[in-house]
Amino acid sequence: MIAGRKLLLADDSIAIQKVIDLTFTDEGMEVTTVGDGQDALEKLNHFTPDVVLADVFMPRVDGYELCRFIKENERFRGVRVMLLVGSFEPFDEAQAERAGADDVVTKPFQSIRDLVSRVGSLVSHEDAAQQETVDKYSVLGLTQQKDEPGVDATTDAAP
Numbered sequence: 001m002i003a004g005r006k007l008l009l010a011d012d013s014i015a016i017q018k019v020i021d022l023t024f025t026d027e028g029m030e031v032t033t034v035g036d037g038q039d040a041l042e043k044l045n046h047f048t049p050d051v052v053l054a055d056v057f058m059p060r061v062d063g064y065e066l067c068r069f070i071k072e073n074e075r076f077r078g079v080r081v082m083l084l085v086g087s088f089e090p091f092d093e094a095q096a097e098r099a100g101a102d103d104v105v106t107k108p109f110q111s112i113r114d115l116v117s118r119v120g121s122l123v124s125h126e127d128a129a130q131q132e133t134v135d136k137y138s139v140l141g142l143t144q145q146k147d148e149p150g151v152d153a154t155t156d157a158a159p
Contacts, residue, residue: 037061
């Protein structure tokens, strides 16, 4: 389900970086970790992750700002964002909602298996949304291949 997917973690805690990297690498994901939101933005210039885990309180660019950037950028339309918040840190639920966060998890993590499951659900949600789009276009007849004999790929009508 999540094997082969790309995860970007933006968190200034080295301990969290190590836990996430080891856990999700063991699950078969390609994990990239950075220490703040600005570095995450720079990484996004070079690759598109399937899911981003972002601490809400980081230097330079915080998790809310990173999430907002991802959600407002057409290139990252399918990227899911999970915000990470420390159990003793203030959390602004309204700000997370305005930024477009897909999920929020408190750290330290109560269960690493639960975290893996939640990330898997986010990625599955992405797959379902993409499949829904494919199904919608299939109903319209727009998924035909150009090399099909007698079919013009720009329309759903045969000659």
